[in-house]
Amino acid sequence: MTLQKSLLVHLLSLFSFTGFVALFLIKNKVTILPCPTSSAWSYIIYLLIPLLLALLSIWLIKKIPTDDSLEIDGNDIVPVEGNLIPAYIGMFVISLSLPGMSIESFMIMLLLLAIWLNIGSVSYFNPFLSIIGYRFYAVRSVNKKSITLITAKKDLKQASKLENLIRVNNYTFFWSEK
Amino acid sequence: MKDGSSAIFFGDSDSSLKTISEMFEFPKIEDCQEREFQIDYALGTDEWFFISLNEDERKEMIDGYLLVASSSADYNKVTPNQYNELLTFYLIREKDKVRDVIFNRIFDKFYIKSKTFIGRGISGPKIKTETNFVEFNHSVDAFWDGVKNKLYFKKYSTIKPLFPSIDKYYRSATKEEIESFLENDFFLVSAAFNKSKLGERALHNIAIILDSKEIDFSDVDVRKSYITYANEFKAFDVSIENGQFKVEKARDLTKILSVLQERLYVAPITKEKRVASSTSPIG
Numbered sequence: 522m523t524l525q526k527s528l529l530v531h532l533l534s535l536f537s538f539t540g541f542v543a544l545f546l547i548k549n550k551v552t553i554l555p556c557p558t559s560s561a562w563s564y565i566i567y568l569l570i571p572l573l574l575a576l577l578s579i580w581l582i583k584k585i586p587t588d589d590s591l592e593i594d595g596n597d598i599v600p601v602e603g604n605l606i607p608a609y610i611g612m613f614v615i616s617l618s619l620p621g622m623s624i625e626s627f628m629i630m631l632l633l634l635a636i637w638l639n640i641g642s643v644s645y646f647n648p649f650l651s652i653i654g655y656r657f658y659a660v661r662s663v664n665k666k667s668i669t670l671i672t673a674k675k676d677l678k679q680a681s682k683l684e685n686l687i688r689v690n691n692y693t694f695f696w697s698e699k
Numbered sequence: 700m701k702d703g704s705s706a707i708f709f710g711d712s713d714s715s716l717k718t719i720s721e722m723f724e725f726p727k728i729e730d731c732q733e734r735e736f737q738i739d740y741a742l743g744t745d746e747w748f749f750i751s752l753n754e755d756e757r758k759e760m761i762d763g764y765l766l767v768a769s770s771s772a773d774y775n776k777v778t779p780n781q782y783n784e785l786l787t788f789y790l791i792r793e794k795d796k797v798r799d800v801i802f803n804r805i806f807d808k809f810y811i812k813s814k815t816f817i818g819r820g821i822s823g824p825k826i827k828t829e830t831n832f833v834e835f836n837h838s839v840d841a842f843w844d845g846v847k848n849k850l851y852f853k854k855y856s857t858i859k860p861l862f863p864s865i866d867k868y869y870r871s872a873t874k875e876e877i878e879s880f881l882e883n884d885f886f887l888v889s890a891a892f893n894k895s896k897l898g899e900r901a902l903h904n905i906a907i908i909l910d911s912k913e914i915d916f917s918d919v920d921v922r923k924s925y926i927t928y929a930n931e932f933k934a935f936d937v938s939i940e941n942g943q944f945k946v947e948k949a950r951d952l953t954k955i956l957s958v959l960q961e962r963l964y965v966a967p968i969t970k971e972k973r974v975a976s977s978t979s980p981i982g
Contacts, residue, residue, distance in 0.1 A: 586713070588713070588771065590768075590769065590771050590772065591771075591772040591773070592769050662770050662772065663770060664766060666773045668772055668773075682769075683772075688776070691775040691776060694772050
């Protein structure tokens with residue numbers, strides 16, 4: 522992986538991590554707007570940021586060349602949000618249980634971020650992509666290897682070959698139907 | 700890779716792929732340049748050996764390489780810590796749904812852990828150290844022609860690790876066979892003789908001699924006839940002592956194998972003494 526690609530993958534993981542930060546800030550009633558009555562607006566901004574960054578992620582992913590293809594083994598395509606979201610929720614729970622704004626919280630958040638960035642080099646998941654309409658599928662190839670496919674196509678059940686895939690990492694690919 | 704797996708170096712849109720394609724070119728082999736594989740034939744500079752593969756052989760030897768083109772998502776990108784694990788660099792070309800492949804063998808010596816160069820800098824000579832890189836000499840060591848279903852190559856020993864099942868086209872004597880062959884008292888083997896120095900060709904010739912079972916090494920008359928035959932070609936310099944062939948170096952054994960395979964001959968018209976590069980019968 523080139524340095525540029527590696528930075529991009531880390532950036533994508535960083536964007537997906539902003540959800541935890543948003544929740545942590547809301548839980549600790551941290552506001553960014555000066556007027557105390559407008560705390561609700563601060564929270565809306567916190568929630569909007571991960572969504573906007575999810576849109577930016579898609580824009581960045583689409584900048585990666587469409588070099589790859591995949592032959593699918595007998596339509597073996599399974600949605601995986603059900604498997605991935607619990608792991609993500611686990612991280613949310615940690616965010617919510619962190620003690621207020623303190624050095625400890627900051628350190629734990631940094632540690633979570635480091636783990637998240639590291640996981641991001643092999644497995645990429647951003648639940649905010651699901652909110653903006655993208656789906657995650659586990660697809661099995663003719664070589665009996667499984668990859669995660671991110672696509673805007675809903676209810677993908679049948680495909681024998683996918684062309685023009687974008688490689689996010691070695692196990693995650695993005696596909697847009699042309 | 701040395702472990703039999705494949706990984707992707709350059710994707711279709713990678714700018715380096717264009718540069719590579721310009722250097723690492725698919726050969727155009729005319730019918731007159733190809734020759735069915737025969738180990739003891741010395742190829743001309745523009746000639747290529749070929750072996751024709753049936754469907755099963757193609758599946759076994761070539762399809763593993765072609766899968767990358769049809770389902771690249773199954774393969775990882777090469778990482779820098781794998782550079783010393785590379786066995787071959789190959790390039791696939793697809794035309795009318797037929798795929799051709801060219802292979803460049805990467806020998807262990809091509810991997811360079813660290814090398815320092817003195818080059819020109821802006822303000823004079825400059826020292827530069829490069830680490831973890833692989834020399835790419837862009838020679839085509841093997842070429843799979845998907846239309847003709849033929850695998851072309853120049854040197855068998857170079858491509859053998861790339862196609863493990865190619866063995867059936869060219870059997871080499873095993874370690875045990877070499878041991879038992881040299882244990883024969885027709886040979887006087889020096890203690891300093893290093894069997895591991897024997898080349899592919901010598902190993903193959905030993906296998907041919909053993910498989911043919913034409914030479915009865917225990918027959919005194921047979922032994923005498925080979926010694927007499929070798930003595931007729933003194934200039935070939937086969938070392939003989941007390942009716943035994945003396946083996947001190949790999950080169951000695953190569954010469955003895957030529958005698959055992961009756962490669963030495965006198966040209967019938969010019970009467971020149973020669974060594975045949977092939978033992979294939981013509982009739």
